[in-house]
Amino acid sequence: xxxxxxxxxxxxxxxxxxxxxxxxxxxxxxxxxxxxxxxxxxxxxxxxxxxxxxxxxxxxxxxxxxxxxxxxxxxxxxxxxxxxxxxxxxxxxxxxxxxxxxxxxxxxxxxxxxxxxxxxxxxxxxxxxxxxxxxxxxxxxxxxxxxxxxxxxxxxxxxxxx
Numbered sequence: 026x027x028x029x030x031x032x033x034x035x036x037x038x039x040x041x042x043x044x045x046x047x048x049x050x051x052x053x054x055x056x057x058x059x060x061x062x063x064x065x066x067x068x069x070x071x072x073x074x075x076x077x078x079x080x081x082x083x084x085x086x087x088x089x090x091x092x093x094x095x096x097x098x099x100x101x102x103x104x105x106x107x108x109x110x111x112x113x114x115x116x117x118x119x120x121x122x123x124x125x126x127x128x129x130x131x132x133x134x135x136x137x138x139x140x141x142x143x144x145x146x147x148x149x150x151x152x153x154x155x156x157x158x159x160x161x162x163x164x165x166x167x168x169x170x171x172x173x174x175x176x177x178x179x180x181x182x183x184x185x186x187x
Contacts, residue, residue: 046093
């Protein structure tokens, strides 16, 4: 029943897609970070700034969740058109989520130091999180596809029948 409010219900398609895309955003960043810093991670594991790293993982998950919630209407539609729309929405959600996650991760720096060109480049690079993460680990594309399919199926299961 509609209570007249705009609250998100726990069993709604929006929550399902936001959760799946949050997981995708965080996973892509962790894989990208590991690929980019594999040698440094092994050499100086104890000396790494784990707080900011964990904060950025959370920020990327947050970006994926927000983008997933915003684009949740494109997931869960029936038929081949619904699958195509979900695939397209998965790419757009990952791209937008990467940018939002990068923005959220840079927010403390932006607040304390102000905007710089490097910050804009970092936020733009967030849009490339999927291709950057799969460069050295192509198997990740299958995991990402699995998460988009899961988001589609969960949204379909939770969407009212037409």
